Amino acid sequence: MGDLLAIENLKTYFDTEEGTVKAVDGVSLRVKQGQTVCIVGESGCGKSITAMSVMGLVEGPAGKVVGGRIEFDGQDLLPLSRHELRTIRGNDIAMIFQEPMSSLNPVLTIGEQMTEPLIEHLKMSRKAARARAIELIGQVGISRAEQIADSYPHELSGGMLQRIMIAIAISCGPKLLIADEPTTALDVTIQAQILDLLRQFKAESNMSILLITHDLGVVAEMADYVIVMYAGKVVEEGEVVELFANPKHPYTQGLLKSKPVINQRQNELYSIPGQVPNPLELTESCYFHDRCAHCMDICRTREPRLKNVTDESKVACWLYEEAVVHG
Amino acid sequence: MADALLEVNHLKKYFPIKAGLLNRTVGHVKAVDDISFVIRRGETFGLVGESGSGKSTVGRTVIRITEKTDGEVKFRGVDLYGLPAEDLRKMRPKMQLIFQDPYSSLNPRIRVGDAIGEALLDHGLVSKAEVRDRVLDVLASCGLSSYHIDRFPHEFSGGQRQRIGIARALVLNPDLIIADEPVSALDVSIQAQIINLFRKLQETRGLTYLFISHDLSVVEHLCSRIGVMYLGSMVETASRDELFRNPLHPYTKALLSAVPVPIPKLKRDRIVLTGDIPSPSNPPSGCKFHTRCPFAMEQCKQQVPEFRDVGGNHYVACHLV
Numbered sequence: 001m002g003d004l005l006a007i008e009n010l011k012t013y014f015d016t017e018e019g020t021v022k023a024v025d026g027v028s029l030r031v032k033q034g035q036t037v038c039i040v041g042e043s044g045c046g047k048s049i050t051a052m053s054v055m056g057l058v059e060g061p062a063g064k065v066v067g068g069r070i071e072f073d074g075q076d077l078l079p080l081s082r083h084e085l086r087t088i089r090g091n092d093i094a095m096i097f098q099e100p101m102s103s104l105n106p107v108l109t110i111g112e113q114m115t116e117p118l119i120e121h122l123k124m125s126r127k128a129a130r131a132r133a134i135e136l137i138g139q140v141g142i143s144r145a146e147q148i149a150d151s152y153p154h155e156l157s158g159g160m161l162q163r164i165m166i167a168i169a170i171s172c173g174p175k176l177l178i179a180d181e182p183t184t185a186l187d188v189t190i191q192a193q194i195l196d197l198l199r200q201f202k203a204e205s206n207m208s209i210l211l212i213t214h215d216l217g218v219v220a221e222m223a224d225y226v227i228v229m230y231a232g233k234v235v236e237e238g239e240v241v242e243l244f245a246n247p248k249h250p251y252t253q254g255l256l257k258s259k260p261v262i263n264q265r266q267n268e269l270y271s272i273p274g275q276v277p278n279p280l281e282l283t284e285s286c287y288f289h290d291r292c293a294h295c296m297d298i299c300r301t302r303e304p305r306l307k308n309v310t311d312e313s314k315v316a317c318w319l320y321e322e323a324v325v326h327g
Numbered sequence: 328m329a330d331a332l333l334e335v336n337h338l339k340k341y342f343p344i345k346a347g348l349l350n351r352t353v354g355h356v357k358a359v360d361d362i363s364f365v366i367r368r369g370e371t372f373g374l375v376g377e378s379g380s381g382k383s384t385v386g387r388t389v390i391r392i393t394e395k396t397d398g399e400v401k402f403r404g405v406d407l408y409g410l411p412a413e414d415l416r417k418m419r420p421k422m423q424l425i426f427q428d429p430y431s432s433l434n435p436r437i438r439v440g441d442a443i444g445e446a447l448l449d450h451g452l453v454s455k456a457e458v459r460d461r462v463l464d465v466l467a468s469c470g471l472s473s474y475h476i477d478r479f480p481h482e483f484s485g486g487q488r489q490r491i492g493i494a495r496a497l498v499l500n501p502d503l504i505i506a507d508e509p510v511s512a513l514d515v516s517i518q519a520q521i522i523n524l525f526r527k528l529q530e531t532r533g534l535t536y537l538f539i540s541h542d543l544s545v546v547e548h549l550c551s552r553i554g555v556m557y558l559g560s561m562v563e564t565a566s567r568d569e570l571f572r573n574p575l576h577p578y579t580k581a582l583l584s585a586v587p588v589p590i591p592k593l594k595r596d597r598i599v600l601t602g603d604i605p606s607p608s609n610p611p612s613g614c615k616f617h618t619r620c621p622f623a624m625e626q627c628k629q630q631v632p633e634f635r636d637v638g639g640n641h642y643v644a645c646h647l648v
Contacts, residue, residue, distance in 0.1 A: 042514035043485075141601075157603045158378075187377035187541065189600045192585040196599060214514065217587025240591040258519035260548040262586050263571060268526065269548065271519035275484050 003071075004176055004208050005031040005054065010068035012046075012053045015061075021279045023049040023063070025232040028306075031176065036202065036209040038219045038240075040255075041229035044276055047212045050229075051178050054210075055095055056085045073175065091121045094169035098181040100161035104153040110137075111149030114168055121172045136167040140197060159190035163197065170201055180212045195221060216259055220244060228252050231277055231287040234306055238313030248315040250292045286318065298324055331401075332503055332535050333366040333389060338398035340381075340388050344608055356608045358384040360559035361398070363634070366503070366552075371529065371536040373550030373567075375543055375582070379607055380556040382539045386505045389537070390422045391415065403502065420450050420499035427508035429492030433480040440466075440476035443495045452499065461498060468531070469494040470524060486517035493524065497532075505537045510545060518545070525549060543586050547571060555579045558607055558615040561634060565641040575643045577620050614646065622647055 012024040024046040031037045039047040052058050053065050056077065070077040072093065077085065089095075097103050104113060114136065115129035124132065130149070137145035140163040153161060162182060169177055179198070183191040195218065202209055211222055219226055219240070226243045228236040228251065236249040247253045257270035274291040286292070289299040298318050306316040318324045340359040343352040358381040366372040374382045387393040389400050391407050400407045402422060410418065426432050433442055443465065444458040453461055463473050469490040480488065489509060496504055506525070510518045522545065528534055540546050546553055547567060554564040555578065563576040574580045581598040588595070600619045605611055611618045617627040626646050634644040 042516065159603055187604070188543075188585040189377065189581055190603070191587075192597065192599050193601075195587075215587065216515070216589040220589045220591040220593070221587045223591070244589060244591050255515055256589065259515050259589060260519075260522070260544040261588060262544045262547055262583065265548065269519040269522055271523055272516040273520075275486060275517065276514075 002033060003030045004033045004035075004073060005029075005210065006069075006071040007050070007054065008069040008071070010050065010053055010070065011066045012049050012058055012063065013066050014063045016280075019280045022232050022282070023279070024053060026068075027229070027232075027234055028068075029227055029234070029237070031208050031210055033175075033208055034202070034206045035224045036211060036222050037225045037227065038211045038213060038223035039227045039229055040213055040216060040219050042214060042276060044231075044279070045229040046232040047229050048180050051095070051180050051210060051212055054178065055089060055093065056080070056082075087121075090117050090174075091172050092174055093176045093178065094172070094174040095178040095180065096162070096165045096169050096182050098184050100158065100165045100185075101153060103165060104161065106153055109150055109152055110156070110164055114149070114164070114171065117168060117172055132171070133167075136171055137164070140164070140167045141193070159186055159193065162186060162190075162194055166194070166197060166201070170205070170207070173205065174207060176208045176210065178210045178212075181214070182211070183218065184213070184215070191218075198222070216256065228255075231279065231282065233287065234314075234316065235288065236313070236315045236317075237306075238310075242310070242312050246313075248309060248313060248320065249288075249317050250294055250319075251288050254291075286316075294319055296324070330368045331365045332368045332403060333537070334399075334401040335365070335385075335389055336363050336399040336401075338362045338385070338388060338400065339396045340384050340393065341396045354608055357559045357610060358607060359388060360610075362556075362559075362561050364554055364561065364564055366535060366537060368502075368535055369529075369533055370552060371538055371550045373546035373553040374537065374539045374556060375541065375546050375553060376556035377541060377582075377604060379558070379604055381559040381607070382556050383507050385556070386424070386507050386537060386539050390424065390503075390505060392424065416450075420446070420452065421501050422503045422505065423496035423499060423501040425489075425492050425496050425504060425506040425509050427511050429488040430480060430485075433488070433491065435480055438477050438479060439483075439491055442480075443491065443498050446495070446499055450499070462494075465494045465498040468528065469497065470520075484517075485513055486520060489513065489521050490524065493521075493528070497528065501534070503535045503537065505539070507539045508541065509538075511540065511542065522549060543583060555582065558605065558610050560615055560644065561642075562616065562645070563641075563643045565643075566639075569639065569641050573641075575637065575641070575648045576616075576645050577622055577647070578616050614644070 007029050010024055010027045014021040014023055027050055041047045054070055111133055114133035118124045118129035118132055134145045134149055137148050142148055142163055183194050223240045226240050227234055230251050236252045247256055254272040272291050277287055284303050285301060286299040286304050289295045304316045304318045306314050308314050309320050338359055339361055341355040341357050344354045346353045376382045388395050440462050444462045447453050447458055471490050510521050538550055550567055552566055553570050555562050557578050563579045574583055581600050584597045602619050605618055613629045614627040614632050617623040632644045632646045634642055636642050637648055
């Protein structure tokens, strides 16, 4: 299987009054056809900005992709014009966000918003587009499709709106779906429905999914391959079973240990001390060093490179550099 | 019950829906609809449910921040709704509320030390000279440093702000703390720190918590007894062990099975509920859950199931049980 999406050494920086924030700093990742890749990390780690960069949605002048390559289906996306990018967005890459309410236009009906991409991208007639929209509403598990098509966003619940967003996203048959925290704002019983729906569409269409989430439970349920980000960098990646069974980076280990899990009670939860570093004050080092229980001298002054430790996993940590630990 | 700190009997809270030119009341949102439970001294009672289940309204009504519509609330054996305003005010320091987003409950222009200390002075609990010592004391127990006392809210991270929210409640030396989704806005690694803090404070100060959350894994970790709410009603109440080992209500079962577990490729018997949560302004007849219940019978559509003890202090409202 070939790579559908290949990101090489992506750098997206934001200029602020206090200095440059390196939101995404040298991230590389690959998504194969039909694969679900999850980017997991805490607030501010750069996971959403990575996705926005792929979509060409990082708004200047403050934010800019300053380096790297984003190759989709063999084509480099970064040099493309707005217009060329717009054709790919929607047709081949679709995106859903955390807040469905804020991604839909409150003064247009659901039907109008669903037919727009069908007319624009698939060149359907208005009538055919409406019929297809109603069919799609049914496919995402909403009954009374005709009636829903004529309603406005505020008349629907959060779970229903997210279904509509998924319906819009898959309407042009994308090869890649980017989902940024798609279930974070939803209740657990609704989250279960939405995740089922995503899995079902993936199975039917061999679409790839790049899923961004902070919830390790969602990762375990959805991912084939996992990328862990911390302070703008990838600290670990690997095949999902391997990553959960044998986390290598102390940050990944800490994250997994600090999450309370149903039916696995502990007296005291493990907690990672301290907090995420200020992105303006980063100097060359392992960015996790001041929260790490295994911190060595080298961690404070030099950045570890992401390298393979097994065939299926990579980690950026000095603990896995033979020469450092034993030399 | 001798050691009951908070007793809630048949509590109801209806919010009027106003509409039209004359602003007439056209209906009611039954946010809390006949709920009863008891919290014993020193225990943590968890209240779980999805959005719109009324769990936050319960938290606010039991300490009379929001006035009840009907029912009875007894705190330390005293009927809270029978108290005159002045006596209620004297009772306030003993019951404190912690919110999900501490930033929006802190005045951005008041230093943290003053924000924590002001209630002490308002209630005349300590003299001006002693305030600073009390604040420093409580900052230390919440894992903050003494130099934080003169800082402003914007200088703190989310986790630290929640520590300030806790410090602010704690400084009054309360018996009962009502924590409304206190860790929901925090990242996992910070969430664990705050959960541990809640535990430690309970051990050292003998606090009683009413812990409101939508996150079952957090509730399982912290609470000794748990109540599950759906559309304004309590559907099941049991000790933690009993609820997780032997959930009886179909909604509790569905809720438990919907929580994603960080174990890849785990095969679980999941009950995926169909449909959305109905509107609390127009709840279904009979058992409110019957529209989504995979086991609903004819009886469920007509008759409201009784909330009853099925043995061992395990309460459930379901016709099937």
